[in-house]
Amino acid sequence: MSSKSRVTAIDVGNDCVKAIFGKFDHELYIPNVIARDTEDRPVIGIEELNDKDPLDGIHIRVHSPALKENNVIYRVGNLATKSDNPTELDPGSSKSEEDQTLVMLFASLALDAVREENSEIFKKSNNVIDANYTLGTGLPLREVKEGKDVGYRAQLLSSVHQVEFLVTPKYQGLKVNIKFDQVKVYPEGFAAYINLVMDNDLNIINRDLIDKRILIQDIGGLSTDVAVIKNRNVDDDKAQGFNIGVSEALEQIREEIRSKHGVELDSRRDVVDIITRKNDRNHIMVKGSRTSVHDITDRILLELAKKQYRFLRNVWQKNSQTEICYFVGGGSMVLKDYLKTLNNNLDGYNIDFFEDEKESIWMMANAYYKLISDFVRKNNKEQPKPKEKEKQAAAK
Numbered sequence: 001m002s003s004k005s006r007v008t009a010i011d012v013g014n015d016c017v018k019a020i021f022g023k024f025d026h027e028l029y030i031p032n033v034i035a036r037d038t039e040d041r042p043v044i045g046i047e048e049l050n051d052k053d054p055l056d057g058i059h060i061r062v063h064s065p066a067l068k069e070n071n072v073i074y075r076v077g078n079l080a081t082k083s084d085n086p087t088e089l090d091p092g093s094s095k096s097e098e099d100q101t102l103v104m105l106f107a108s109l110a111l112d113a114v115r116e117e118n119s120e121i122f123k124k125s126n127n128v129i130d131a132n133y134t135l136g137t138g139l140p141l142r143e144v145k146e147g148k149d150v151g152y153r154a155q156l157l158s159s160v161h162q163v164e165f166l167v168t169p170k171y172q173g174l175k176v177n178i179k180f181d182q183v184k185v186y187p188e189g190f191a192a193y194i195n196l197v198m199d200n201d202l203n204i205i206n207r208d209l210i211d212k213r214i215l216i217q218d219i220g221g222l223s224t225d226v227a228v229i230k231n232r233n234v235d236d237d238k239a240q241g242f243n244i245g246v247s248e249a250l251e252q253i254r255e256e257i258r259s260k261h262g263v264e265l266d267s268r269r270d271v272v273d274i275i276t277r278k279n280d281r282n283h284i285m286v287k288g289s290r291t292s293v294h295d296i297t298d299r300i301l302l303e304l305a306k307k308q309y310r311f312l313r314n315v316w317q318k319n320s321q322t323e324i325c326y327f328v329g330g331g332s333m334v335l336k337d338y339l340k341t342l343n344n345n346l347d348g349y350n351i352d353f354f355e356d357e358k359e360s361i362w363m364m365a366n367a368y369y370k371l372i373s374d375f376v377r378k379n380n381k382e383q384p385k386p387k388e389k390e391k392q393a394a395a396k
């Protein structure tokens, strides 16, 4: 055994990647945006470059047989947002079949592996770091239902993947070889349920909830998933996925603020801030005057909330013995007040939200972390011989 295996849980969300590492000693949150670069971007003075945050300048070449297009140079995250050809995942696409998913996954791992703090666990020679990981991640229920998790996992396990840092602050010139010792791919809806009812050691923390029939509506950037939980498991046949999230509405608000008030907001994140902040919510400054944009935000968000409410109603009607629905994901934070009002005026379902926005957005990553940590603990306890280990893996 060369390097030690580092535990990691990564949620490759359509909007943002959330990653947790080791003993929760490192976290990453990176917008899921990449842009192809044909050549190295202009090199700027290394001193100037190293003053910057690596996360604002992720510029890499990725080698991996798992990719459809190998050896391509990408700008990733914030740096890609600023380029003129950024690509975000298409609502209709499959996460498990997109190079973008792998590029984001490998970039996150490489950014963890190069950290000074990890020099003790990973071997480094001549600017090449050998990094071994035990990964817990997930795919939308729909893709797991189609069996796509099997190929996705096999691809990750079957080879070494290399990330080469090009013009990236602090890491320019470093290469990271990523090898997976173990990969677990969980269905997203099930993971959310695990997070609700169990703690980090998978002890039950919510006895009230564990045997209930519940729905979990996850409103993300580009997609909405409703998981149906029954008998402590996801009911695959009942779960529903919709190709609509909250990003489109945020973009529309940004566009209307631009055309009506001539104010250019930098990103969707700015829109989120305007509609969720405690003070001066739904107001912007226009030429130095405080101006309400409530008319715009209200109309667009109410429209989206109505759609989301229809999804809920649709699934609830087919699962009439449901006891409660939890709203999770970043989109739930944005739509919370609208959904609550609609529900009060309409069907009055038993619904609930999370007070803490971080809890809502990191739900999946936290769940994968609990599941993969538990897997590692059990595996270490048993210490099976290599042969048996293979058999177990095959049985999965």
Ligand SMILES: Nc1ncnc2c1ncn2[C@@H]1O[C@H](COP(=O)(O)OP(=O)(O)OP(=O)(O)O)[C@@H](O)[C@H]1O
Pocket: 012, 013, 014, 015, 016, 017, 218, 219, 220, 221, 222, 223, 224, 245, 246, 247, 250, 268, 269, 272, 276, 328, 329, 330, 331, 333, 334, 357, 360, 361
């Ligand atoms: N703190 C916050 N409060 C409210 N909304 C937020 C917050 N942070 C992010 N958002 C918004 O929530 C949306 C993303 O939510 P989330 O991170 O759950 O999506 P995702 O998991 O990346 O996407 P998907 O589930 O479609 O794969 C974005 O549109 C983002 O602007």
Ligand SMILES: [Mg+2]
Pocket: 013, 014, 218, 220, 221, 329, 364
């Ligand atoms: Mg998500």
